[in-house]
Amino acid sequence: MELRKTVCRNIKKGALIMNKEIEMVIYGADQICASCVNLPSSKETYEWLEAALGRKFPNQPFKITYVDIFNPPNDEEKKNFAKKVIEEDMFYPVVLIEDEVVGEGNPKLKAIYAEMERYGYRSV
Numbered sequence: 001m002e003l004r005k006t007v008c009r010n011i012k013k014g015a016l017i018m019n020k021e022i023e024m025v026i027y028g029a030d031q032i033c034a035s036c037v038n039l040p041s042s043k044e045t046y047e048w049l050e051a052a053l054g055r056k057f058p059n060q061p062f063k064i065t066y067v068d069i070f071n072p073p074n075d076e077e078k079k080n081f082a083k084k085v086i087e088e089d090m091f092y093p094v095v096l097i098e099d100e101v102v103g104e105g106n107p108k109l110k111a112i113y114a115e116m117e118r119y120g121y122r123s124v
Contacts (some may be wrong), residue, residue, distance in 0.1 A: 021061040022119050024049070024112075025078065027085050028093035029069050035091055039106050042066070042093035049095070052109060057121045 026049065028042020040048065046066040053062065067073065069092065072082035077099075085094055091105030095112060102115045113123070 021063055022098050022116065022121075023063045023065065024053075025065045025067055025081075025096045026093050027067045027069050027082055027096070035105065045093045045095075045107065049107070049109075049112065053112070053116070056113060056123050057116060058124050060121050062116070062121070 026042065026046040028045065030041070030043070032039070032041055039045075043066065046064070050064050053064070065078075067078050067082055069082040069085045072079045081094075081096070084090070085092055093103070093105075093107065094101060095103035095107045097112070097115045098119070100115070102112055117123075
């Protein structure tokens with residue numbers, strides 16, 4: 001919650017005003033989640049989200065990162081969350097925006113759009 005305060009300090013009509021680009025992290029694996037057999041792979045979901053968000057919020061910078069839960073980068077925060085996904089049997093892909101889970105298994109685009117709008121992103 002502290003992170004959100006530093007990212008978005010101003011409030012206007014209930015919406016947060018964007019002060020910097022947000023980071024979205026997609027945690028997943030090459031192997032499809034056992035409960036998500038008929039759904040796209042984590043990597044396909046990452047690519048689909050990147051394209052959809054770029055169209056919805058053009059010229060509004062955001063960072064989107066894919067993390068393989070079985071081979072996470074040397075970033076402690078990302079390593080720890082990747083471990084959590086495995087240990088807690090979370091459905092992947094797991095989508096985080098600024099460290100908050102906004103989607104799991106079959107992430108809903110509408111929920112992701114709404115969360116980005118909370119950070120001040122505006123659809124065109």
